[in-house]
């Protein structure tokens with residue numbers, strides 16, 4: 419069984435437990451009462467690189483990354499440093515996240531918030547909106563048949579912007595065919611956990627004109643953000659390097675300034 423399959427098995431078990439605790443009708447009512455979702459696209463389309471900064475405690479590839487007792491304060495530091503959006507990993511077993519983290523971050527920051535999880539069921543889309551997310555991650559690799567298009571449609575119906583993630587040209591083609599306009603390329607192969615940032619360089623030219631290009635994973639420092647930018651990234655999603663940095667506000671600022679200065683020169 420691949421790492422991804424093992425993650426998805428746990429995700430489905432946790433999902434069924436939550437579904438038995440909170441009926442869909444209750445989630446839908448909460449989503450209806452939530453403030454309208456923010457549109458991340460204007461900030462992502464501004465000149466220069468945008469950063470999505472991630473709240474990430476641990477990961478299957480690296481184990482414990484950072485003790486984050488107050489995810490809202492971390493998110494506020496990210497926003498103060500210039501992050502265009504904050505990503506909150508809500509998966510519990512492997513990443514140590516929760517919907518409570520999403521609630522806390524949503525209540526603190528005014529930038530758009532991404533629910534980063536392994537979404538395989540409409541229930542999780544409703545959860546994302548009910549807990550204040552503005553974007554939801556959809557990973558092509560784990561969404562067979564019409565499920566990708568169905569979940570994208572539901573995201574849009576509830577006001578969420580879907581960030582549709584690929585790792586191969588075939589997955590990217592499926593994302594584009596399904597009508598995705600916010601296209602992520604994850605440098606991490608989720609079946610092996612190998613990271614190869616150049617995957618973004620190979621897939622970015624295959625993206626259609628007008629798509630917003632998001633490079634995900636594998637950033638160790640400002641030079642990597644600059645390289646993603648040179649390869650055509652509009653947005654770079656960074657987790658580990660920021661939660662380990664010791665000064666997330668300054669680090670976000672440095673990533674943006676370095677990339678913009680290098681690509682302008």
Ligand SMILES: O=C(O)c1ccccc1NCC(=O)[C@H](O)[C@H](O)COP(=O)(O)O
Nearest residue numbers: 477478479608634635636637656657658
């Ligand atoms: O981070 C992992 O080890 C991982 C393993 C299996 C599935 C997903 C995983 N990470 C999710 C992400 O995509 C990253 O958290 C995100 O892109 C940030 O990556 P990084 O900057 O390399 O921490």
